Amino acid sequence: MKTLVVGVGGVTNGGKSTLSQFLHLKIRNSCIVAQDSHFKDDRVVPVDSNGFKQYDTLDALHMDKMMIEVYSWRRDPHSFLRQRGLKPKDSPVDNEVYVLIVEGFLIFNHRPLNELFDRRYFLEIPYDTCKKRRSSRVYSPPDPPGYFDGYVWPMYLKNRSEMESMTSEIVYLDGLKPKEEVLVVVYEDICQEIDRLQGLS
Ligand SMILES: Nc1ncnc2c1ncn2[C@@H]1O[C@H](COP(=O)(O)OP(=O)(O)O)[C@@H](O)[C@H]1O
Ligand SMILES: O=C(O)c1ccc[n+]([C@@H]2O[C@H](COP(=O)([O-])O)[C@@H](O)[C@H]2O)c1
Secondary structure, three states: OEEEEEEEEEOOOOOHHHHHHHHHHHOOOEEEEEHHHHEOOHHHOOEOOOOOEOOOOHHHEOHHHHHHHHHHHHHOHHHHHHHOOOOOOOOOOOOOEEEEEEEOOOOOOOHHHHOOOOEEEEEEOOHHHHHHHHHOOOOOOOOOOOHHHHHHHHHHHHHHHHHHHHOOOOEEEEOOOOHHHHHHHHHHHHHHHHHHHOOOO
């Protein structure tokens, strides 16, 4: 059995979930661990000097719990899939590749997680598209007025520069391109890697 850990990072509303869901549907024996599911309770997320809740930092996330999930997959991907109600497909020969798709806006900023990736993709879109997409999304709690300009975008720039100082092996993807175009490029790249792991190329 072989494993492949794929990171789908990027700016908020860049298209991470869309890409990850597509990959999961297309790649056998794959599953997703999403960083969004690990936000701490609103009551413990502190407020900054401008009165904005500090959601866009690693401190707002239960990274310890997220790592436990990833380690649990690594220990036994077959059981992990079963526990999630997915049906693992075994091949007759023992070269099945299990693929973990980890998606989230700060996945490459957390060193212990960043170290585990075999492939890193990062979706980027410009400021105005990001602001527009974000304005039609409702988070819990919802963004207060001025949150994007006063907090989210400045934090994106900060987190991105921190990420770039930590790792250079990132494939940047243009999230302005039609979804199908983005999806097919990444899918083909991963298929090539799976073939390589299986000794087929
Ligand atoms: N390539 C794309 N072109 C146009 N809209 C997109 C594209 N990818 C995603 N979207 C849209 O942008 C919004 C955010 O996408 P989503 O995948 O949830 O982003 P993220 O997980 O990065 O926050 C959704 O409405 C989605 O349909
Ligand atoms: O999911 C939540 O509990 C949640 C609560 C408040 C805010 N968020 C926002 O979620 C954003 C990251 O998710 P995403 O999918 O937009 O990349 C980040 O910019 C946060 O500001 C998310």
